[in-house]
Amino acid sequence: MTGKKKKQIIEKEDVVVKFVGDSGDGMQLTGTLFSDNAAIAGNDLATFPDYPAEIRAPHNTIAGVSGFQVHIGTNKIHTSGDLCDVLVAMNPASLKSNLKWAKIGATIIVDYDSFDDKAIEKAGYKTNPMDDGSLERYNVIKAPVSSMTKESIKELTTDVKTAEKSRNMFALGIIFYIFNRSFDQTFKALDQKFKKNPLISEINKTVIKAGYSYADHVEALESTYTIPRAKLEKGKYRNITGNVATAWGLLAAAEKSGRPLFLGSYPITPATEILMELAKHKSLGAKVFQAEDEIAGICSAIGASFTGSFACTTTSGPGLSLKSEAIGLAVITELPLVIVNVQRGGPSTGLPTKSEQSDLYQALFGRNGEAPVIVIAASSSANCFYYAFEAGKLAMEHMTPVILLTDGYLGNGSQLFRIPKMADLPKINPPIAQPNDPDFKPYRRDPETLVRKWALPGTEGLRHRIGGLEKENIFGTVSTDPQNHQIMTDLREAKVQKVADFIPKQELTGEDSGDLLVVSWGGTEGAVLSAVEVLQKEGKKVSHAHFHYIMPLPKNTNEIFGKFKKIIVCELNSGQFVNYLRMKQPDFKYSQFNKVQGLPFVVSELTEAFNKILEEK
Amino acid sequence: MENYTIERSKVELTKEDFVSDQMVKWCPGCGGHAILSSVANVFPKIGYRKENFCMVSGIGCSSRFPYYVNTYGFHGIHGRAAAISSGVKIANPHLSVWMATGDGDSMAIGGNHFIHIIRRNIDINIMLFNNQIYGLTKGQYSPTTPMGSITKTSPQGTIEHPFNPGELILGAQGTFFARAVDTNPKLMTEVMFEAARHDGTSVVEILENCVIFADKTHAQITSKDLRDEHQIHLKNGEPMLFGKEKKKGIRMRDSRLEVVEIGVDGITEEDILIHDQYQQDPGLHLMLAKMTPPHLPMAMGVIRSAMYPTYDDMVEEQIKYAKENSKIKNMDDLLNSGDTWEIE
Numbered sequence: 029m030t031g032k033k034k035k036q037i038i039e040k041e042d043v044v045v046k047f048v049g050d051s052g053d054g055m056q057l058t059g060t061l062f063s064d065n066a067a068i069a070g071n072d073l074a075t076f077p078d079y080p081a082e083i084r085a086p087h088n089t090i091a092g093v094s095g096f097q098v099h100i101g102t103n104k105i106h107t108s109g110d111l112c113d114v115l116v117a118m119n120p121a122s123l124k125s126n127l128k129w130a131k132i133g134a135t136i137i138v139d140y141d142s143f144d145d146k147a148i149e150k151a152g153y154k155t156n157p158m159d160d161g162s163l164e165r166y167n168v169i170k171a172p173v174s175s176m177t178k179e180s181i182k183e184l185t186t187d188v189k190t191a192e193k194s195r196n197m198f199a200l201g202i203i204f205y206i207f208n209r210s211f212d213q214t215f216k217a218l219d220q221k222f223k224k225n226p227l228i229s230e231i232n233k234t235v236i237k238a239g240y241s242y243a244d245h246v247e248a249l250e251s252t253y254t255i256p257r258a259k260l261e262k263g264k265y266r267n268i269t270g271n272v273a274t275a276w277g278l279l280a281a282a283e284k285s286g287r288p289l290f291l292g293s294y295p296i297t298p299a300t301e302i303l304m305e306l307a308k309h310k311s312l313g314a315k316v317f318q319a320e321d322e323i324a325g326i327c328s329a330i331g332a333s334f335t336g337s338f339a340c341t342t343t344s345g346p347g348l349s350l351k352s353e354a355i356g357l358a359v360i361t362e363l364p365l366v367i368v369n370v371q372r373g374g375p376s377t378g379l380p381t382k383s384e385q386s387d388l389y390q391a392l393f394g395r396n397g398e399a400p401v402i403v404i405a406a407s408s409s410a411n412c413f414y415y416a417f418e419a420g421k422l423a424m425e426h427m428t429p430v431i432l433l434t435d436g437y438l439g440n441g442s443q444l445f446r447i448p449k450m451a452d453l454p455k456i457n458p459p460i461a462q463p464n465d466p467d468f469k470p471y472r473r474d475p476e477t478l479v480r481k482w483a484l485p486g487t488e489g490l491r492h493r494i495g496g497l498e499k500e501n502i503f504g505t506v507s508t509d510p511q512n513h514q515i516m517t518d519l520r521e522a523k524v525q526k527v528a529d530f531i532p533k534q535e536l537t538g539e540d541s542g543d544l545l546v547v548s549w550g551g552t553e554g555a556v557l558s559a560v561e562v563l564q565k566e567g568k569k570v571s572h573a574h575f576h577y578i579m580p581l582p583k584n585t586n587e588i589f590g591k592f593k594k595i596i597v598c599e600l601n602s603g604q605f606v607n608y609l610r611m612k613q614p615d616f617k618y619s620q621f622n623k624v625q626g627l628p629f630v631v632s633e634l635t636e637a638f639n640k641i642l643e644e645k
Numbered sequence: 646m647e648n649y650t651i652e653r654s655k656v657e658l659t660k661e662d663f664v665s666d667q668m669v670k671w672c673p674g675c676g677g678h679a680i681l682s683s684v685a686n687v688f689p690k691i692g693y694r695k696e697n698f699c700m701v702s703g704i705g706c707s708s709r710f711p712y713y714v715n716t717y718g719f720h721g722i723h724g725r726a727a728a729i730s731s732g733v734k735i736a737n738p739h740l741s742v743w744m745a746t747g748d749g750d751s752m753a754i755g756g757n758h759f760i761h762i763i764r765r766n767i768d769i770n771i772m773l774f775n776n777q778i779y780g781l782t783k784g785q786y787s788p789t790t791p792m793g794s795i796t797k798t799s800p801q802g803t804i805e806h807p808f809n810p811g812e813l814i815l816g817a818q819g820t821f822f823a824r825a826v827d828t829n830p831k832l833m834t835e836v837m838f839e840a841a842r843h844d845g846t847s848v849v850e851i852l853e854n855c856v857i858f859a860d861k862t863h864a865q866i867t868s869k870d871l872r873d874e875h876q877i878h879l880k881n882g883e884p885m886l887f888g889k890e891k892k893k894g895i896r897m898r899d900s901r902l903e904v905v906e907i908g909v910d911g912i913t914e915e916d917i918l919i920h921d922q923y924q925q926d927p928g929l930h931l932m933l934a935k936m937t938p939p940h941l942p943m944a945m946g947v948i949r950s951a952m953y954p955t956y957d958d959m960v961e962e963q964i965k966y967a968k969e970n971s972k973i974k975n976m977d978d979l980l981n982s983g984d985t986w987e988i989e
Binding site: 064067068070213217260261262263264265266267276279280283288290292309310311312313315317319320321323324327328329330331332333334335336337339353354357361447448449450485486487488489490491492493494495496497505506 | 721727971973
């Protein structure tokens, strides 16, 4: 390590870094510190944490591998990236399970100390990958992370466990060196995090510096990189995860409507963070009820909605199944309610920590009887804020349940978020009945919107009863009259369809006519848009329509579809949206591209699929 | 304890203020009619504004109740009344929330919500109509049906051990439990009034007769010739005496309750237990709730009424504290909190 020479600095547009290690190796923290640092340095970014369902699976096994991927760049970053440029692997198992996600030629930094016979065998390697030639195509940095970490802090502590726990910071130091990052913001964050234990903060900082100076001396690192500041729209920014953005969107809808927020929820992966986030904000008047189960979560929300709260419940797939009957109750009582489903792999318990779009049928149809609800979907971690807000606005102004679909990638992933001013968000006007309104009847409707009035218990002159039994039109008494049931069924459907008059028109990326229209919805927007952009740059006549409003569909859907020769619908399920389109927009022939592996789309598989369909006669 | 968060009526209310215009569709002779009449009698006495009463129910014969009372009302889904009421009360603590439910609704399908509302001590008044049968589905056994009963789903007799609701309630750390029978309107009105006064979840179990599917199921307790010997009406601060001549009493011996007779074997009133409904320790309350004829009389009236903080009050306190102490006063504050940066 002598003969140090000045290293070359290369400018890059974007770079993907993936941190992997054993659960408990602190990969989530490492990744978060790096992405926050990049954000402050002015890069656009998207992150994705990838962790096992078990909290601590057996040590050094593939099952126990936890990862955090960060994609930073100068241009707009749509996804957390397909393959990584730099892979940090803290043990053999994490290298084995993640090598397939590294680009050929990628820089791989390993903790060389962790490659002992036992760990190599546990990872399932027959021979030691450090010396069997299997990594020839990569630039491998064999860093003795464990021993150097211990060495660097020997004056601060001799505790073996502390040294073990700070290994991740050594790796972070190397990464900071490779990407020419400043320590300032990260050191401040560490001081903040370990406010009560300054020694730990000091240890972490020392280890980061040790990793940095180690990298400075490694000859295998021939060059370092800079990623210039992103050309982002002027404004104030922060980094935000989809789940926090969802929570804040709900709070914003409460503030704009003047209705207090009530959340009735039960913890479930990957939606729990929304519940935890809202529990922090009692100062904004949020009432957060951690119920005894999913059913009590939604039923308490329905009770709160009856009294005039902006009521929400948050869950993931299996939880939505449990809430089905109660959603029907909110449909028939025509009460506002937002149900957030952070989708994960199904069926049943399925893949709790992986992402999928396979709950669309359930959101649209998963109830007894004819029970229409509004269904909308967010498409990025940051816009979870706006779609949660929109879900609240539609629920309250149209007196109906709204299902908001996000997914594990959006929820756990993070993005830069341009901070809005509350004054710039639209007002929300819930149709609250006035005291002693002589015309009030529980099911009397606004002729334009077919929306009934929200009559709050405690209000003088409006005592009334509602419930799960069919009610007489206008008057709201229990009715089993056949004609009345027909009328009420039709009205409930028409009320939700009328919402199409109040939502934005469907937008297109690209020309408004062409050879191929690529259709997608929900969390796949980034990958699909990136793939479409690749083809557009090649001069192909391809456009992209990404749907956020699913039930009802935007009014111009038919008009848009009619201007393309071919349509392909891409989704992370076996074809739920495409079949819904076949039902709602039967004039067109649809191709489909589907994947159900608990993984997001990669851009290359999409471009391949689009090219194939373009070539077909 | 008076609940000061609920606005009182400025005018004198009467029973008529709470009678709804809906036809009551219970069977003639159903205990529901008497319970309904007691509720309409007691609501004006409680004295809250009529608009501040809210009635919530689940599914079953009992759960048609909200349609028959002129208050704000919500008829829910099977088993979920406790969860719905919890949301109503937490969201608006200024409402007097009443829940009508049955032994199927709350002991079977809604068992989970029932124990948790009690554990949390949310200020809701629960009327548990216990007729020991599924009425609305026409005669299947319920979790309170006595073992061995022949019903539509137990042609050879049930082989299930029934719940005693009182045991379940006290096991779930219930702060208020009272029992009444549908044939005694005076007692029903008394315990409902007490339930309304209690801060926290109060459960009134009403032994109700289903004339069609489980007629005389409570006859051992309610029939004219047995009721004096098989019921004891507990009154706070008074000795536990019963029987036609009030000569029988309950005493504690070798950690068990037993029936003794005043004047026999040197027994005097000194030996008889004094009822203390307010004591925190639920031990004796549980023993009283478990008493069943023929060896011991069934306890009626308020068995337990202990004072504990309520969930809904604590929610308000936490919000008040957070509002006073947090720097985040509105959404703009929250959006701009923590790590943010300007891009020019």
